[in-house]
Amino acid sequence: MTHTGGEARAPRPAASRRQFITASLCAGLAATFGGTGIAAASTDYPTKPATLLVGFSAGGAVDQVARLVGQGLSKDLGQSFVIENRAGATGTIAAEAVARARPDGYTLLLGTQSTMVVAPGMYPKLRFDPVKDFAPVSLIASVPLVLVVHPSLPLHTVQDVIQYAREKNGALNYASSGPGGPQHVAAELFSTMAGVQMVHVPYKGEANAIADVLGNQVPLMFSNLPTLLPYIRSGKLRAIAVSSLERAPSAPTIPTVSESGLKGFEALTWFGLYAPAGTPADVVRKLEQGVKVVTSDPETRAKMAAQGMKVEASDSATFRQYMASESVKWGELVRKSGIKPE
Structure with a gap:
């Protein structure tokens, strides 16, 4: 047999050819997926803490x-x-x-x-x-969160709060645990959907915010329902509405913001x-x-x-x-x- 451009090469043994093909396929797959962050399978996970x-x-x-x-x-x-x-x-x-x-x-x-x-x-x-x-x-x-007000205020419904905010003309304060927290964004969503303006009063932590609403230094706030339920049940705070689309099983008598006029409200x-x-x-x-x-x-x-x-x-x-x-x-x-x- 005549070969051009080099010396004759012995044929690869069958097993060697299979190993070569397998290695080539693996290399090709690694090249294909190597840049996507896909890692090797780890069916024995976890093997350490x-x-x-x-x-x-x-x-x-x-x-x-x-x-x-x-x-x-x-x-x-x-x-x-x-x-x-x-x-x-x-x-x-x-x-x-x-x-x-x-x-x-x-x-x-x-x-x-x-x-x-x-x-x-x-x-x-x-x-x-x-x-x-x-x-x-x-x-x-x-x-869910719950919107609460100090009980001295003549507010009982979501519509009462919206009307009160309009009467205050942007001067109604609300408390939160700090910028970007769930209390803050829930109140901002409420303001946006209701078409009113309220003033954010941020605190360093939920406990401090709740203390000032209890003391009527700030009239209202959104906060996690489980945290506020004891104050609601004792009459120290008045619940207006919860922020979930459905009523909370732990407080079924409190309406949702959505059913109270701001349809689709959820935070x-x-x-x-x-x-x-x-x-x-x-x-x-x-x-x-x-x-x-x-x-x-x-x-x-x-x-x-x-x-x-x-x-x-x-x-x-x-x-x-x-x-x-x-x-x-x-x-x-x-x-x-x-x-x-x-």
Whole structure:
């Protein structure tokens, strides 16, 4: 046999050819997917403890949800899920750390709407993208807020509050736990939908804000329903309406803002589990299934219900869609309202 341009080469053995073809295919797939952040499958996950970051202080609602979920995942998946609090900047310090973490499922975030859909509009130089830099695992739970007023005011309905705000001509104050928090954005959504102006009085924390509404230094506020229920039941505050689309099971006699005239009004405090973008799909599925197991546990559900929470355990795809719609809704509100960090 005659060969042109080089010496004759011995034919590859069949096994060698198969190895060559397999190696070539693997190299081609790596080249195709290497830039997309897709990692190798990890069906044995988890093989070591994982860290669940919380962007708020210990003891608050976000921390409580994280600890319930962490304990449940530890039991279900057989490895410790350690809670680490990195408070500050509306939870964005913790979120940035997770966004930059290795996408292997061992560094996770317990995120909220304040961090993942409100903060991006507040912080123009935010060093992470809530959509591109995370793999949403599951929406875990939500809790409605309630609009309350000091009982000395002659206000009993949403329409009373709207009329009172118009009479005050932009001089009606409302309290919140700070810029960008659920209390703040709920009140701004209320103002926008009602076509009224109110003055934001931010406090350093929910407790301080509630204290001044109880003392009638500030006439009204939105805040998480479970926190305010004791004051409502004792008559120290008057409930006007809840912020969910449906009435809250823990307070069924309180109407919703939506049924009271501002149709479609909804503002919830919600909690979700996130992994860094590029986390293997099978790891995300294991975590997703783990959340379903945790939130199906009667004891965990009872603890969440005691805090006025509604279990929302979802699959990853549904959570991603919810994130997209929430980002549009609250991003637009932040821009229109000019909400800024302190």
